[in-house]
Amino acid sequence: MTKKIFTLFSLIITSGLWAQPQVPEEYFQEPLDVPLVLSGTFGELRSNHFHSGLDIKTQQREGLNVIAAAGGFVSRINVQHYxxxxxLYIQHPNGYTTVYGHLKEFSPEIEAYxxxxxxxxxxxxxxxxxEAGVLPVNQGDLVAYSGNTGGSGGPHLHFEIRDGNQRPMNPKLFGINVKDSQPPTINSLYAYPIGEDAHVNGSTRRQRIRLIPLNDGSFRTEQIDACGEIGFGISAIDKQDAAANNNGVYRVQANLNGDVVFDMNMDRFSFNESRHLNQLIDYEYYANNRSRVKKLFVGPNNHLSIYNTVVDRGIVNVQDSLNYIYSIKVTDFSGNEKMVRVQIQGKQPAVKPEKRQPETDYFVQANQAFNVDENGIDAYIPKGSLYDDTYLDIKFQGDTIYFHKDDTPIHSNITLGFNVSDYPQEEREKMFIARLGYGGRPSYNSTTKKGDRFTTGIRTFGTYTLAKDTRPPSITPVNFKNGQWISGNSTLVxxxxxxxSGIKSYRATVNxxxxxxxxxxKNNTLTHKFSDGVVTDTENNLKVIVTxxxxxxxxxEATFFRK
Incomplete structure (x- = not known):
């Protein structure tokens, strides 16, 4: 019966996916007028999400011309701190949308708007x-200048192409080409005992498999002894020419005895599935080692659309005394590839290894809601918040909950509640729910206060407690002093x-x-541009309020003078 269920799953996941999308390959032009060099590729594994575009280098500087990849109209402008x-979003007549992110500023017309x-x-x-007629653009028009705003780690342009359903697609499918003659690099390979009685080399735990380089650039491994249901995971990166960045790979395919059993690539995905990346990777390994390993097998609650073929969930059922050849091919978009060949011998261990079962008092089933309430602290885990049935390690002490280790992923918000009835009202006003980080330092979690109860939503396990902040923010002038003439300044910083608890809001006025x-x-600054034309008087009284x-x-408050 189990075999039939797995086969049905394989058929569903294979037949429900698209082949490489048919797209207009010469419709879009490159969004910068400098040679394209990438710092990030489409579908790269990022923190809790897939990267939804190309990160294009801007020669380590800001202010490069950003041009419309095709004609259309500006359909959305979003300005945010993070x-x-x-x-800038441009909608095109063919139904696609291009996105340009981390901009320094917009073109003069759009900036004024x-x-x-x-x-x-x-x-x-x-x-x-x-609306469609407000900000029309032609292909090649200047629409913005590249920058480093928001959650950017350095100057670059984030560029996306989205389909009519706002699903990001790989811009390279459309002919946005980047020179790449280098094959991917395979860093490590792991084998996972999955079945109840499975083992790899006599162990029931994840095993790193040594890679042996061959003269043709591929790898083989030493023979592994295994039995039962096992799977594999691989850590690999790709580099483009003219850049040293470690980027994501485009495609991973696995064969068992010559037959494809696993195939995934990064052509397109939906934003609402992006957090499921935490099912693709070995999340426990990532949490403890900060390195992402792609699993070449699929969990029962994994519904990612990036898989082309998955046979029996990608799991290899190794039978005693039988031999298997498992091969992995990692490919970049330009077709450069790297291979690994694994020889598996089905062999029962001389001594049956014991599988550790970390049982606790709190067993949570992924497809059922769960609630625990103790010591004035409660936790509610909605159905589907966890990917797998899990024993949670939960301890309560005073106003603190030790809520499992952070090496188990959370998909949707878990609600934590704290009873604060023992605290006077004036003290509650300065309190919040905090997550304790390294060294026990509290960090603010968005806290809802209603009567005697504080609540917060969390998507990371860890230690949470009540904390108090009584110190107001600091405000310091950077490029001026009180009473100073600053006619030569173009900005006020x-x-x-x-x-x-962190900055929530700020407001500034002059006169x-x-x-x-x-x-x-990123540098804790507020900047006003005098080119806005708002400050016109000679004597100016500045007032800044930060909460x-x-x-x-x-x-x-300060006074400054300008001619």
């Missing part, structure tokens, strides 16, 4: 969906910081009039 920072809205809303962060200030969280996440507030 994420894509300043981002969005600035007007920011001042009207008195907010730096805005999200606008212009202020540094703001909060050492515990009582709102001024737009751009918050750059943290529990309501502590600081006010800075």
């Amino acid at each position: 994420g894509y920072g300043k981002a 969005i600035k007007k809205i920011q001042y009207a809303q008195e907010s730096y962060e805005v999200e606008i969906y212009p 202020i540094r703001i910081a909060d050492d515990l 009582g009039k709102f001024i737009l200030m751009e918050y750059e969280y 943290d996440n529990v309501g502590n507030s600081s006010t800075y």
Whole structure:
């Protein structure tokens, strides 16, 4: 019966997927007018998500011309402190959308359009969906300048192509070419005993398999002894010419005795499945080693669309006294490839290894909701929050819950609740739910306060407690002093910081009039551009108010002069 179920799963996962999409290969042009060199590829494994575009290097500087990859109209403008920072979306007549992220600023026409809205809303962060005729563009038009805004680790352009359902697609499918003559690099290979009585080389735990290089650039391994249901995982990267970055690979295929049993590639995915990346990787290994290993087998609750073929969930059922050849081919988009050949001998161990079962008092089934309430702290785990049935290690002590190790992934929010009835109201106002990090330092978790109960949603296991923040944020001028003439300045820069609960909001005025200030969280600065034309008087009274996440507030006031 088990074999029939696995085969049915294989048929479903194979027949439900598309072949390589048919797309217009010469419709889009490159979005920069410099040679394309990548720091990130489509579908790369990132923290809790697949990378949804290409990260294009901008020669370690900001301000390069960003041009429309095709004609259409600006359909969305999103300006935020984090994420894509300043981002532009262009909808094209063929139904596709291109996305340009981490921008320094927009083209003059678009910049004036969005600035007007920011001042009207008195907010730096805005999200606008212009109508089709408001901001039309032609292919090759200047639409923005490259930058480093949002969650960017250095100057570059994030570029996406999305289909009509807003699913990101690999831009290389459309002819956006990057020179790549180098094959992928295979860093490591692992074997996993999966079945109840399975073993690899006499062990019931994950085993690293030594790779032996061959003259043709491929690898073989030493023979492994195994029995029962086992699977494999691989760590691999790819490099493009003219760049040293370790990028993601395009395709991984596995064969068993010459037949394809696993095949996945990165052509397209949906944002609503991106967090399922944590099912593709060996999450426990990643949490403890900060290295991602792709599993070449599929769990029962894994519904990722990136698989082309999966036979019997990618699991190899090794029978005693039989021999198997398992081969893996890793390929980049340009067709460069690297191979590994694994020889498996079915062999029962002389002494049956014991499989550790880390049982606790709290067993959570992935397809059922779970609730625990003790010592004034409660946790609610909705159905589907976990990928697998799991024994959770949960301990309560005072206002603290030790909530399992963070090497088990959480898919959707788990709710933690704390009873705060023992605390006076004035103390509660400065309290919040915190996750304790390395060294026991608390970090703010978004906290909802209702009566005697604080709640928060979490997507990472760990230790959570109640913390208190009574110190207001700091505000420090950077490029001016109180009473100073600053006629030569093009900007007004202020540094703001909060050492515990974090910055929630800020507001700046000059002579009582709102001024737009751009918050750059990576260096804790607020910047106003005098080119906005709001500051026109000679004598100017500046007022900046900054508030943290529990309501502590600081006010800075100064006078400056301009001609």
